[in-house]
Every structure is written in structure tokens, then in C-alpha cells.
Amino acid sequence: MTITADNLSCAYDERAYLTQLSFHVTSHLSILGANGAGKSMLARTLCGLLPYQGSLKLHHSELQTLSSGAIAKTLSYIPAKLELFDRYTTVEEFALLGRYPYKDPYRTYTQSDREDVNSVLMQLKLDTLKQHPVTQLSSGQQQLLLIAQALIQNTTIMIFDEPTANLDPHNTLKFARLFRHLQTRHTTILITHDLALAAYVKGSALFLHDHTASFYEDVNTFLDTDTLARCYRATFHPQTKALLYE
């Protein structure tokens, strides 16, 4: 499934807006940019949560013409952090919400929905926690659960919003490996500040600056030390892409 933006503009208000964005995603796109550059706004637009001008196509259909039900079967969004007003939702119940787009409106979830949930939870090694309240999980487990829900939603496009922002190095590494595995079967979009992660997952990179894409090319070109220094106004280690504090 491809995503194509052509002269795309979107806005929260007069100060927070993006304009003249054009890009084409076939397998993977990393969206980078400073805080407040509009990364999450772009992600929300791609999910159909914000109105836009210009053209934004999922495969061959203009996003604005698709119903929210159709969008839910095509793309899933994995937020940076799991937020839940309901403290007693269990891991299994949370994962099951991924089947909502496929549910008969006047019936409850079916046995086959539950089997789907089981197999994905097993695959991500969350099956032993099935009956635990979601709020008792660690950040790493919550991140994994969000991915599980998205996988259960069974969409071709997956959009990740700063997935590693709350993870320790070990969980970041586990996430990166899982992400690579997901890339074999999904079109992925990754919003991140983590340059090493962006390098690891390959694909193209879009850098948001001054309300538009100031850079859009292959990620390896972006990770050139001079380009990084210019984009982020900071110095990075030439090999590891780690931020240099000196």
C-alpha cells in the first residue's frame, strides 16, 4: 500500500501549520524534526484526524473521501504513550479493541476475534499478562501492547509516533528488531528523534522545518554529518549518530 502526498497543507491554527508537503511512501518513511515542528500534526493528518488541503492518497483513494471505518481497516496509529481513563481494562480486553473496526455494531466480539488476540499476544510474549490490568504494565510492555492492538487491527499501514521516547536502551533495541520484522509485511511511518533508530530502519527521511519539508531523501543521505548539523543545529558522532555534548 502506498501513501502519496502532493502539495499537502494542514493546520492547527495560524501559527502551527504545515504547507507544500510532497512525498511518496512505498515501504518506509521516517519523519524527523525539532520539537514543535509539526511531526505529530502530520501524523494526525495522515490518520485522517485533521482536515487538509492538497492531495493525500492511500493507494489510489483520496483520504478525505474514505469513511472512518474504511480508514480504520487500512491504517493504525501507535501513540507514544498508552493513555487510559479506565483503570481496570485488562491486557486482553485492550488488545481486543483492535478488532472493533471488524465487529458487527450490534454484537459483541466473536470467538475468532479472541483467537486473533491470543495468537498476537503469544507472538509478542504478552500472553502471560492477559488478565493483568493495563495500568500495571511497565512502559516497555505498554508499548508492546499498543503494537499488539495495532497488529490485531490488521492494517497494511502502521504509523508510529515516537515509539522509543519512553523506553530504556534494552527495550528500544527489542522494539527496533520488532519494527524491522513488521517492515516486511507493512508500510510503516515512524516519527522519531532517535537518529540511530532512523538509520537502522532505513527507508526515506522527511525533515520538517519552517512549516514544510526542508529535507526529503534517502535516510542515509540525511544522516550525513553536515546535513544533520545543519538540520538540528547540533553536532553528532559521524559513525554512531549519537549527540555530542561537548
Next chain:
Amino acid sequence: MSKTLTLVILLSLAAMAPFIGTVSLNLQDIFVPGTLSHQIVFELRLPRMLLAFMAGATLALSGLLFQTLFRNILMTPYTLGISSGAILGAGIGMKLGLGSLFFGIGAISLFGFFGAVLTVILLLYLSRFLHHDRGNSLLLLGIALSFFYTAALMILYYLSSAMENHMLLRFTMGSLSTVGYTTALLVSGATLLLFGVLHVKRHELHLFALSDEQARLKGIASERLRLKLLIIASLSIGTLISQTGPIGFIGLIVPHIVRTLYRRNISRLIVPTFFVGGLFLLSCDVIARSLSAGSDIPIGIVTALLGGPFFIYLIVTKK
């Protein structure tokens, strides 16, 4: 354990309901038509029990709904100003001296109904201008509206005669007094409508408990559904308040008690909230009627007197 205990207490109090009141019954006569005991039980106490149960259920369910839709545990018909709107409406109806012009429905009831429904519509209209932290902003709007309504009500009190003031004050305190089944069945209809809709939409509510965005991303037309749910809730609450006056606290504490006792997600709390809400108000009514021989303490006072300390207990003992 505490769940069983609470339910046993509520059920046994509720079971006492037909036998408590100013007149003591002759137990042998209850099922003999024509006797005073029969008449009291079937014409006064059973309708009152039904009304109390349904009123408690409506208040608890609407509290649960508001709290879930806006993800804020302080949302209730009271804190959002809907009850104050009903009181002001009733006050205006009474001041205009419209009597019982409308098909036997008192003007006070009718104006109370419109006061509640118009407040919800006003809140919904104003909430369109809110962008950040909608839940808390809406709550602040509700509180501001309450103050405004209360001030307007004070003007009404000031302008009214002592007799009018007395009528209005009694309405403000809330009352479950009823004769025959008309009121009880009207309120039951409104309650069952709300209960049915919430039960059918329980999976959607579960998604609302995550976030509005997650609900939309799963394919729910969230704005439209929220509007529908709020309109149904305000019709139910409006109908209820028009008949009983405002009864506070149930909408705040019952969803909280049910969550604490059942420890389930929202989609599995609709049925318990319906029953616990109903039994809770019914029990409060039994206590109110057994406390004062000869007269009814208005129910709104009892729910606040009993509910207040219990709620504080729940909050401070929370792990």
C-alpha cells in the same frame, strides 16, 4: 468480599422498603384488596420504590456516561450545572404562575425539563470552542453556569412570595413522593431508554475511555455518537429532574463505588451501575423514611448526608 457485603446491605435495605413509613401496615391485609394496607403498599410504596430505583439508575448511568465521554471522574449532572439549570427552569415556570396548563404536567416540571435540556445544549455549543484539555474546561464551564443559575435563582427568591419560595425550595431539595404509577412509569421509560442505549454502545464507550482520537481511529464517528449519547442522557435526566427535583451525589459516587467494587472495564460496568445506582437510592430512601417518623426528609439531603462521608472514606482508603 466487600462487593457481596455492599450488595447484601443494599438488597436488605431495599427489601424493607414496602414496610417502612408513617403508617404501620397490617401484614395480613397487604394482599387483600380494599384494605388500607393494600392501598398503601400498591398505590404509594411500590410506585415510590420503582421511582427511587429508576431515579438512582438514571443518575448513576448518566454520571458514568459523562465521566467516560470526557475522561474526568468529577463529571456529573450536578457538577455540569444541569441540575441547577433544571431548578432555575422550574423557578421561572413557577414564577410565571403557569399552574398545570400542559396536559396535566405541571409547569414546574415542564420548565425543569427544559432547564436541564437547554443547559446540555448550551454546554455542547460552548464545548465546540474548547480545544485543549476539553474535560477540565467543560467542567469549569459547568461550574460557572451553576453559579450563574444560582445567582439568577436568588433573584427569583427575592422577588417571590413566601409561599412560592416554599414550593421552589421543596423542589430544590428533591423528593420521591408519588401517588400511583404515572410518574414512576414515565421515569422508568426514560431510564430504560438510557440503559438500553448505553448497553448497546458499551464497546464504543470503552474506546472513548482511551481517547477521542483512538475512538475515531477505530472507525467511530466520535463527534456524532457523543452528541447522540449526550442528547439521550439529557432527555432522561430532564425527565427525571422534572418529576423528582434534583437529587445530588448519586451521579458522582455510584460510578465510583461500582468501579471500586467490580474492578472491570467500562463496557462491563453498565449493568452493575444500573442496579447499584437503583438500589443505592432506594436504600437511601428507606433510611430517610425510617429516620423521621411522621414526615419525609427530602431525599437529596439524605443522599448527600450519607454519600458524603462514604465517599470521603473511599477516597482516603484508596490504595
